Amino acid sequence: MSETQESPNWRNAGVKVIKGSQLDPNTAQTPGMERAAAINLARVGAQKLWAGTVTIHPNAKTGAHHHGALESVIYVVRGRARMRWGDHLEFVAEASAGDFIYVPPYVPHQEINASENETLECVLVRSDNEAVVVNIDIEPAEKVEEVYWVDPIHAHPHPH
Numbered sequence: 001m002s003e004t005q006e007s008p009n010w011r012n013a014g015v016k017v018i019k020g021s022q023l024d025p026n027t028a029q030t031p032g033m034e035r036a037a038a039i040n041l042a043r044v045g046a047q048k049l050w051a052g053t054v055t056i057h058p059n060a061k062t063g064a065h066h067h068g069a070l071e072s073v074i075y076v077v078r079g080r081a082r083m084r085w086g087d088h089l090e091f092v093a094e095a096s097a098g099d100f101i102y103v104p105p106y107v108p109h110q111e112i113n114a115s116e117n118e119t120l121e122c123v124l125v126r127s128d129n130e131a132v133v134v135n136i137d138i139e140p141a142e143k144v145e146e147v148y149w150v151d152p153i154h155a156h157p158h159p160h
Contacts, residue, residue, distance in 0.1 A: 016044045023053060028133035032062035033111060041129035050126040054111070056081075057119060061112040064089060064140075067103065068132040072124060074101040074111075079120035085109040090141035093148065108136055 023036035039051035081095045085107050095101050113120040
């Protein structure tokens, strides 16, 4: 920065802390889950991110949906998530507390709380500052294929 250029007003343009009690439920919703926004354009001026929480009650599941061109990252804070995805939700995988889930753009998916008695609580981050949710009506497959993602540097924990 040159001597003549003024530094931004970091007090107002700097770090923002959004209290868990101040999340905004006025965001795009899908039946079966409750989303609440923490970080977006309107609340904090975010340019490239949307972040918030997702809660799914025990034994509940969402409707099928996708998020358009956005990428999503879900971090499971508490509970067990069962994700179904595909044109007929024919693929399935589970994630537990401490796990991350990546959902690429346009992938039809459904979140399911795999627990009968524990609320599923997650943190959600998306790659744009506005929530895009496209709820879709698809006939779920009766048979599902369990998918365990293995990256190029880790072995499958249960070799077949």
